[in-house]
Amino acid sequence: MSQWIEVCAAEDIDEEDVMRFDHQGQTFAIYHSPDDKFYATDGLCTHEKVHLADGLVMDNIIECPKHNGRFDYRNGAAKGAPVCVNLKTYPVKVEAGKVLINTGA
Amino acid sequence: MTEASMVIVGGGKAGARAAVAFRENAWKGPVTLISDEALAPYDRPPLSKAAIMDEAEPQPTYLLDEGMMASLEVNFLRGAAATAIDRNAKTVSLADGKKIPYDRLLIATGAEPRQLSLAGADRALLLRDIGDSVRIRREFSEGRNIAIIGGGFIGLELASSAAKRGCRVTVIEAQPRILMRGVTEEIATRIATRHAEAGVTILAGASVGHIGSDKIVLSDGREVAADIIIAGIGASPRFRLAEQAGLAIDNGISCNTYLQTSDPHIFAIGDCCSFPHPIFGNERLRLEAWRNASDQAIVAVENMLGGQRQYEAVPWFWTDQYELNLQIAGLPHLGVSVIKRVPKEGALILCHLDAEGRLVGASGIGQGNSIARDIRLLEMLIGKKASPDAALLADPSFQLKSLLKS
Numbered sequence: 001m002s003q004w005i006e007v008c009a010a011e012d013i014d015e016e017d018v019m020r021f022d023h024q025g026q027t028f029a030i031y032h033s034p035d036d037k038f039y040a041t042d043g044l045c046t047h048e049k050v051h052l053a054d055g056l057v058m059d060n061i062i063e064c065p066k067h068n069g070r071f072d073y074r075n076g077a078a079k080g081a082p083v084c085v086n087l088k089t090y091p092v093k094v095e096a097g098k099v100l101i102n103t104g105a
Numbered sequence: 106m107t108e109a110s111m112v113i114v115g116g117g118k119a120g121a122r123a124a125v126a127f128r129e130n131a132w133k134g135p136v137t138l139i140s141d142e143a144l145a146p147y148d149r150p151p152l153s154k155a156a157i158m159d160e161a162e163p164q165p166t167y168l169l170d171e172g173m174m175a176s177l178e179v180n181f182l183r184g185a186a187a188t189a190i191d192r193n194a195k196t197v198s199l200a201d202g203k204k205i206p207y208d209r210l211l212i213a214t215g216a217e218p219r220q221l222s223l224a225g226a227d228r229a230l231l232l233r234d235i236g237d238s239v240r241i242r243r244e245f246s247e248g249r250n251i252a253i254i255g256g257g258f259i260g261l262e263l264a265s266s267a268a269k270r271g272c273r274v275t276v277i278e279a280q281p282r283i284l285m286r287g288v289t290e291e292i293a294t295r296i297a298t299r300h301a302e303a304g305v306t307i308l309a310g311a312s313v314g315h316i317g318s319d320k321i322v323l324s325d326g327r328e329v330a331a332d333i334i335i336a337g338i339g340a341s342p343r344f345r346l347a348e349q350a351g352l353a354i355d356n357g358i359s360c361n362t363y364l365q366t367s368d369p370h371i372f373a374i375g376d377c378c379s380f381p382h383p384i385f386g387n388e389r390l391r392l393e394a395w396r397n398a399s400d401q402a403i404v405a406v407e408n409m410l411g412g413q414r415q416y417e418a419v420p421w422f423w424t425d426q427y428e429l430n431l432q433i434a435g436l437p438h439l440g441v442s443v444i445k446r447v448p449k450e451g452a453l454i455l456c457h458l459d460a461e462g463r464l465v466g467a468s469g470i471g472q473g474n475s476i477a478r479d480i481r482l483l484e485m486l487i488g489k490k491a492s493p494d495a496a497l498l499a500d501p502s503f504q505l506k507s508l509l510k511s
Contacts, residue, residue, distance in 0.1 A: 016506070054474035056481050056506075065477030066423075068396070081125060081399070 004093070004100040010038070013099070018062060018073075020053035023103060028090065029053045030099060031073045033060060038092045039073050040101045046078065046085035109134050111409065112197055112205055114187045114346065115213030116140020118149065118395060119375030121168040122402035123211055124179045130410055137180040137205055138169075139187050139197065142234060145170055150395055152238040153259055154425055157245060157266035165235050190350035192368055209370055209409040212347055212358060213402070216340035216376035216393055221254065225316025229336040232259060244333045247271035252321050252331035254313060256283035258424045260337030261296065265426040268303040275306045275329045277321065282309050289443065289455060292431065292470050299427055340393055342377045355379055357391045362415040364405040372409055374401035383417045384490060385436055385465070394422045419488045421480075428472050434484035437466030444498045448479050456483060462492045485509055 005023055013019045013032040020043055021028045027043030029052045045052055045064040054065040062073045069083030076087035091102040111127055111134065113120045120138055127136045140146065147165035156163035174181050186200040196204040218231040230241055241263070245251065251267045253260045256278030267274045276283070284293045297307055314324040321329040342357035353359040353367035357379040364372050364380060375398040381387035400418040407414050423432045440457025447453060452471030459465045467483035469476035482505040486493060489509070497503045 014504075051474065054477050056478050058506075063481070065474040065481070068481075080129075081122065 002102055002104045004102050007040075007099040007101050010094050010097050010099055013038075016057050016059070018053050018055065018057050020051060021101070023101075024105065026103065026105075027051065028101060028103070029062065029073070030092070030101065031057060031062065033074070038094055038099050040090040040092045041071070041073050041076050041087040045069055045083065046087060047083045052087075109208035110137065110206055111135065111209055111211070112137045112139065112207035113211045113213060114139045114197060115211075115215055115375070115377070116142055116146045116181075116183070117213060117215050117375065117398065118146070118168060119213035119215070119398035119402050120211070121146035122399040123213060123374065123406050124169060124174075125177065126403050126406035127410075128177045130406060132406075132410055134208075135180060136178070137182065137207075138174075139182045139185050139199070139205065141184065141186045143184045144235065145174065145181065145183070147235060149234075152235060153232060153262040154266055156235065156238045157242045157263070158269045163235065163238055163242060187346055190346060190371070192350055192371070195370065207370070209372065211405060211409065212344075212366070212371065212373040212377060213375045213398075214343040214346065214377045216342050218259075218336065219339045219341055221313075221336045221338065223313060223315060226336075228316055228318075229254065229334040231336055232263065241333075241335065245270040245272050248273065250330035250332045251275070251335065252277065252329050252333070253335045253337060254321075255337035255339070256280070256307060256309065257337055257339065258284070258287065260335070261300070261426055262424060263335055263337065264300060264305050265303065268300075268305050269427075273304070273330070275308060275331075276300070277311050277313060277323070277329065278307065278309045279312050280309065283307060288431065288433065288468050289437070292453065292455070292468060295453070295470050296426060296429065296431065299429055303427060340376065342379075342391060344377055347371075347373065347377075355389065362387075362417075363408045363413065364401055364416050365408065372405045374398065374405045380416060382420075383415050384419070384488065385439065388436070388439075390420065390436075392420055392422075394420060396421050417488070419484045421484055429470055430472070430474060430476065431468070431470045432476060432480045433466070433468045434480050435464070435466035435487040437468050439465040444495045446479065446498055446501060448501050449475055452476050454479055454483070456493075456495075456498045458492075458495070462495075464491050464493055464498075479505055482506055482509065 016034045029043045031039040047069045050066040056063045070079040071087045076089040124138045146168040189198040251272045251274045253276045264274045312324045314322045344358045347358045358373040360378045360380040376393045379391040404416045421434045437457040444456040452475040454469035457466035
């Protein structure tokens with residue numbers, strides 16, 4: 001049965017920023033978009049397994065810190081070479097000021 | 106009349122990226138990729154690092170494999186040495202006598218490691234391709250004495266990889282310190298200290314006198330035990346093909362800002378070419394850098410298909426040694442003053458400003474990717490020719506991103 005897991009307080013992530021979240025051996029990247037919504041993806045770049053949370057968020061794009069692969073973090077879409085495999089995304093919700101993620105586990 | 110054809114000489118990062126870029130730009134005609142290597146294009150950065158350190162025998166990380174090549178309809182000629190360009194007939198000759206016609210030609214032949222020129226130099230291994238990497242890795246067994254001539258990026262990456270494998274490593278650098286060309290003394294000292302912690306001996310200001318069968322004798326008489334010798338003393342652009350065809354050469358194949366050579370039908374990209382950089386007063390640069398290879402491919406291909414786009418990406422470079430990551434953006438050597446920024450403990454970023462206060466370079470070192478985001482933002486500011494306030498640059502709590510939006 002999948003369940004919602006608490007990540008952090010909503011104010012812990014600035015708008016247009018990203019935070020790393022590790023849970024049960026899996027690593028995720030949690031995003032706060034410029035229009036004040038939250039999103040979650042796999043934490044590692046699909047290109048060379050680099051932590052995306054060290055990368056730069058610009059609008060709705062996360063850029064890998066190593067090779068500048070870019071993804072739209074809202075749907076995980078890879079935006080061209082060197083990344084060609086989309087990122088997996090996860091449902092996120094905010095309740096009582098807390099960010100929650102559903103990892104499907 | 107035959108169909109217009111795009112031909113690329115060179116199967117490294119630049120050539121492979123260009124092959125893909127033709128299709129991204131909806132070019133439907135033939136694309137031929139000529140490579141003198143036996144393998145499909147693979148990534149080179151791991152060759153001095155992961156390929157040496159990993160437990161498993163290194164496997165190439167393909168940039169374009171057979172399947173991708175087939176789906177992109179790229180005509181890949183492997184193990185094929187291009188021997189001549191006939192600019193009148195517009196053909197490239199191969200060693201086997203074949204002639205490949207082109208409408209537009211892209212030269213991406215890269216660079217090759219410089220050879221030592223002294224007695225015994227044939228003992229020194231060089232690193233260029235994956236075969237070299239496999240050979241070097243085989244020699245890096247525990248307890249062996251490895252002497253590396255050259256304290257530049259390749260030499261130091263190999264030193265850190267050799268230390269990880271338990272070798273006894275000495276780096277011999279002729280300049281007064283390592284990375285003289287690449288970074289400031291403060292950053293070089295951090296790297297040197299980390300090497301010392303790993304047990305690597307760095308002999309700076311040392312010149313090689315001669316090479317013996319199991320040692321290197323320095324000019325001052327000191328001896329360095331050397332079961333294996335590796336030379337990492339820089340690379341030379343490979344431009345013989347272009348030179349023989351009469352193309353202008355200027356520290357590599359001379360291109361304009363559109364990456365076009367002195368022949369309007371021929372373009373050149375990557376380590377083999379030099380080009381004037383518009384955002385740095387058209388200073389002529391030749392870069393040996395992974396991202397440059399790929400960014401230039403994208404621009405050159407657009408221009409080969411009729412575009413008019415100047416290449417103005419900000420130079421960017423990285424090296425990984427141990428857990429440390431060093432990055433350089435822009436041209437720090439153009440700076441006259443340095444602003445220090447410490448984004449987090451153990452990380453250091455230097456912002457290089459010119460006499461007018463314009464940000465012209467950024468260099469940094471830190472664990473893992475701790476400096477990546479700030480360097481990326483500084484790179485964007487360099488590209489915008491920004492002159493940010495020095496106090497803001499120095500303040501780690503100040504978000505550099507806000508400077509991009511003002």
